[in-house]
Amino acid sequence: MKLVEKKYQLSFREFxxxxxxxxxxxxxxxxxxxxxxxxxxxIVQESFVILWEKQSQIFTNKEDLRKYLFVTVRNxxxxxxxxxxxxxxxxxxxxxxxxxxxxxxxxxxxxLAVRILKATQKLPARCREIFMLAYMENLxxxxxxxxxxxxxxxxKTQMVIAxxxxxxxxxxxxxxxxxxxxxPRLNSRIKKI
Amino acid sequence: xxxKENTDxxxxxxxxxxxxxxxxxxxxxxxxxxxxxxxxxxxSLREHVTFLxxxxxxxxxxxxxxxxIKPPVLFRYWMRYAAIIVLSFxxxxxxxxxxxxxxxxxxxxxxxxxxxxxxxxxxFDGSTVWLNSESTIQYSSDFNSGNREVYVEGEAYFExxxxxxxxxxxxxxxxxxxxxxxxxxxxAYPGCDRVEAVLMEGKIEFTANKRxxxxxxxxxxxxxxxxxxxxxxxxxxxxxxAWKKGKYYYSNEKLSTIIGQLQRWYxxxxxxxxxxxxxxxxxxxxxxxxxxxxxxxxxxLTNKINxxxxxxxxxxxxx
Numbered sequence: 001m002k003l004v005e006k007k008y009q010l011s012f013r014e015f016x017x018x019x020x021x022x023x024x025x026x027x028x029x030x031x032x033x034x035x036x037x038x039x040x041x042x043i044v045q046e047s048f049v050i051l052w053e054k055q056s057q058i059f060t061n062k063e064d065l066r067k068y069l070f071v072t073v074r075n076x077x078x079x080x081x082x083x084x085x086x087x088x089x090x091x092x093x094x095x096x097x098x099x100x101x102x103x104x105x106x107x108x109x110x111x112l113a114v115r116i117l118k119a120t121q122k123l124p125a126r127c128r129e130i131f132m133l134a135y136m137e138n139l140x141x142x143x144x145x146x147x148x149x150x151x152x153x154x155x156k157t158q159m160v161i162a163x164x165x166x167x168x169x170x171x172x173x174x175x176x177x178x179x180x181x182x183x184p185r186l187n188s189r190i191k192k193i
Numbered sequence: 194x195x196x197k198e199n200t201d202x203x204x205x206x207x208x209x210x211x212x213x214x215x216x217x218x219x220x221x222x223x224x225x226x227x228x229x230x231x232x233x234x235x236x237s238l239r240e241h242v243t244f245l246x247x248x249x250x251x252x253x254x255x256x257x258x259x260x261x262i263k264p265p266v267l268f269r270y271w272m273r274y275a276a277i278i279v280l281s282f283x284x285x286x287x288x289x290x291x292x293x294x295x296x297x298x299x300x301x302x303x304x305x306x307x308x309x310x311x312x313x314x315x316x317f318d319g320s321t322v323w324l325n326s327e328s329t330i331q332y333s334s335d336f337n338s339g340n341r342e343v344y345v346e347g348e349a350y351f352e353x354x355x356x357x358x359x360x361x362x363x364x365x366x367x368x369x370x371x372x373x374x375x376x377x378x379x380x381a382y383p384g385c386d387r388v389e390a391v392l393m394e395g396k397i398e399f400t401a402n403k404r405x406x407x408x409x410x411x412x413x414x415x416x417x418x419x420x421x422x423x424x425x426x427x428x429x430x431x432x433x434x435a436w437k438k439g440k441y442y443y444s445n446e447k448l449s450t451i452i453g454q455l456q457r458w459y460x461x462x463x464x465x466x467x468x469x470x471x472x473x474x475x476x477x478x479x480x481x482x483x484x485x486x487x488x489x490x491x492x493x494l495t496n497k498i499n500x501x502x503x504x505x506x507x508x509x510x511x512x
Binding site: 048 | 199232248261
């Protein structure tokens with residue numbers, strides 16, 4: 001690291017933007033280990049506060065700041081789990097995964113999930129409603145048809161449309177991550193608690 | 194879109210959603226398509242996406258963080274000079290001028306948000322105020338100990354700390370709002386002929402001309418200074434608060450009103466070459482993050498006006 005490099009410091013408003021851009025991915029980093037929404041929100045909140053206090057000392061660019069955010073979230077989640085005496089063995093497994101050298105790859109799934117949620121907001125209202133019931137609530141096509149009083153064929157058509165829109169949105173938004181779509185990933189995700 | 198493609202895509206999507214990815218029910222050649230792999234990827238992340246969807250609203254999460262970290266620079270200056278401000282209260286007639294912070298001889302503290310800036314500050318009772326450009330809030334030296342009354346000129350958004358015994362009162366031009374603990378937006382720029390209040394949460398009482406109107410969330414009250422009328426309607430609160438993020442939504446708004454906002458945000462003077470131009474209307478979004486040229490171009494496109502930069506002023510003429 002070059003010592004003379006100019007330090008990177010965000011204003012209050014820039015930091016707010018930084019928060020808005022990154023809090024979802026940061027929440028997913030904690031979600032790797034912890035499924036409790038309000039605990040995750042607390043950890044993410046603390047991490048942003050720490051980051052604000054440290055930013056002037058450490059960082060030279062936004063990418064650094066992002067990485068540090070994710071590492072902070074990860075560490076705080078792990079120390080929380082330790083504090084409630086979670087099984088040590090599992091934590092070490094998580095740690096070894098998190099220590100993968102390829103930092104970029106590490107957060108691909110998180111980034112993609114954020115993009116998917118954003119992309120669902122572009123779906124027409126009815127289409128989104130149907131998609132959400134299938135995707136988030138795991139309802140079968142028959143159940144959805146019944147609940148919304150529509151035909152199963154309509155559900156099928158809308159689901160095809162939904163996926164088409166999502167794929168297109170993700171393609172447009174995320175050219176940089178296209179490799180994700182073309183090569184299946186080798187390492188499977190570690191099981192969550 | 195041809196039918197074959199639709200059938201294929203239906204087969205792929207149904208494969209995941211109806212059969213939960215049981216491998217055998219889909220032809221091998223379909224499995225090797227890009228559509229299949231992309232659908233598989235999207236499907237595989239549904240736990241993540243569902244979790245994200247369950248998070249508290251973004252603004253709420255940010256408020257919790259924003260409240261804990263250092264406030265913006267203007268406010269920090271203000272804190273640094275808090276000691277001097279207290280001193281000037283006791284002397285009674287000292288006049289201090291610093292970074293938009295004035296102290297008048299009446300022992301009123303006043304914070305202004307200069308042109309081109311949005312400022313937020315915390316009052317002694319824990320309430321938070323966001324001030325739009327060229328807006329001022331004033332309060333007396335005994336704020337919180339004796340009363341919770343403030344005076345606002347311009348546009349401000351309040352998140353008021355709850356207190357049953359001490360109501361929070363916002364004085365506006367010829368009108369006032371009484372609250373206990375809630376969040377709401379007020380707009381009362383001088384020379385604007387109208388005072389506007391929009392309620393986000395809780396309940397407030399708007400008073401003008403000795404008449405009171407109780408407001409429910411998502412309601413707006415517009416008080417016309419000239420006519421003396423009070424009109425209440427429903428409104429999109431996201432759009433009302435967009436100015437906090439540097440955006441303004443207009444629907445059929447008079448050009449003069451929009452230019453007023455641009456003037457406040459960009460600190461530049463406008464001249465209308467013909468008076469009736471200012472009555473033209475505009476629907477759209479003005480974004481503070483973009484250049485003034487960009488925003489003006491948008492208006493130029495829709496309103497048949499010409500915009501010209503001359504001697505650090507902007508001249509508007511008809512086409």
